Amino acid sequence: MKCKNLKGCPFFNDTMADMPSTAEMFKKSYCLDDPSECARYIVSNKLGKEYVPDNLFPNQHDRAQKLIQEN
Ligand code: SF4
Structure with missing residues (x-):
């Protein structure tokens, strides 16, 4: 299934x-x-x-979890 955010990602x-x-x-x-x-x-x-950092890569799962915990 394609990502719904393709266009603006x-x-x-x-x-x-x-x-x-x-x-x-x-x-x-x-x-x-x-x-x-x-x-x-x-x-x-x-x-x-608006919470997705400009430099976050798709495989940076630890960083994603940290962001979610902090917000
Ligand atoms: S990088 Fe992630 S958010 Fe961006 S289009 Fe690909 S799957 Fe979607």
């Missing part, structure tokens, strides 16, 4: 600084297949889009 649209070399792989597994496991998606869903 800086990761998917390659506008984040320091995009990892694994970006295309992450897009396939998170953005185009299972967004429920994406750190950006999880924070956006739990707290709202």
Whole structure:
């Protein structure tokens, strides 16, 4: 299932600084297949889009959990 945030997501649209070399792989597994496991998606869903840091990558699950606990 595709992510509902594809259009406005800086990761998917390659506008984040320091995009990892694994970006295309992450897009396939998170953005185009299972967004429920994406750190950006999880924070956006739990707290709202405004809480997603510009530089949060989809695989940064620990950071996502910390943000959720702190807010
Ligand atoms: S899965 Fe994550 S990185 Fe991909 S478009 Fe959705 S919010 Fe952005």
